[in-house]
Amino acid sequence: MHSDTSVLASNRDEFLERPTARADWWDIPHTHILGPRDLKAGVNGTWIGISKRGHMAFLTNNHEMGSPVTNKRTRGLLVHDFLVDDQVSPADYLTRLLPEGQLYNGFNLVVGDLCRTAFYAGSNHTRNDDNEKDDTSTLSLEPLPLDQVLGLSNADLGTPQDWPRVQRGVMVMTEILGQQLAREALIEELFTMLRDSSPFTPTNLPQTVEEARKPICLPPIQLHQQWYGTGVSTVILVDHDNHVYYSERELVTQDGAPVSEPGRTFEFMIDPEPATN
Template structure:
């Protein structure tokens, strides 16, 4: 993922609300969200190049998602795929805090990342750049390709949009969240971060929803967790089509 917006324990019905965009090169082979044949309890899309994932849930209510930390000067040769971090978090049989704690000793194995993992009762954040494991308090959060709640325009716009959307408490919550994720307005130049890429690329990467010739938002996902039910809705974008699929899991 390149943008994860989430509201944790602040809504009267949903303990966790997630709205996220996955940005990737268009040619990278990807499977849409499905229950994995080799791990039937996992519902997630899959990167068919490395066989990891960017976001997913389990039938028991565990959630995990990841974004890359943008640093064009970082040396990545010989490092492992970040997508395995999400897959391993979903496969982990023990307490998710224990899984997150052990990442601290393995932080140099992967390129820079932000990882979220937990459920409606405990949610953790760890970045091998920030190097501090956090148990998150109730609130509204956003993470893109920098650290959690950084003041990037897309993160600030996304958090405000998420707050206004859940505050309105409309019946069409899922569709309202998709509308937020599809905002393709670029940020003003004066607000753009300086991450080491060109100004042209910073402009291209600045909207919530990214479109370019070779790279962009491949899918959007909305995840709602209540006491009794999980709703996982994925919207996949191709050159000519938009396809939705919805999964509902009773707890």
């Protein structure tokens, strides 16, 4: 939170050749939903989005659950299905998924209702009483506190010690929010944080999985003969009047070259009960 404003700052790490549509308003009948689309699976799923009805969701892959299995459902539908269902609450949506956690590769899913100020996190990775990895794949869920800065990457929520990027991100974002900046300055500071590739440079890139966990912004690296890294950054602000500022900036091209074009920005109001004709 920033005063009376909810703030989300997010990077997407992915194979850069993966077909993706930039953030925009979705097609009929879901023209009230804003977000990018993942085109690879042919179902127009997504990893992040927000609707004029107040629904908001994002997900990350959970790398702690091992290598992906090819016959699983696409995780992009988890965000999509919540955004298109205007009536379901975050807790009810995750509860509905409880029997289906094993049908997906590892994920962390955050769903929220901005009108009710209710956010919940769900994961299909559970731990046993000794905080060790558990082989089960049932879905867990928990309400999220909105009065503090939380960080999430490709491991369980609440385990930042394994991911230096999460530790640094939470620290830097806390400092930024503490400055009580005006909106435009706040957005620029958040994008600056999301572009932070330290301790690496274009000539000094991560060489191991552990090193790849360090930078907030992962520079393009060759992985399985493909370019992999942080391809796009997203900042979303929602103020106390339900005014939404959604900004997306593409960082690199499919071959890892820097992108110089300006990003995309959308402004709109949340209206949980739109007028009907």
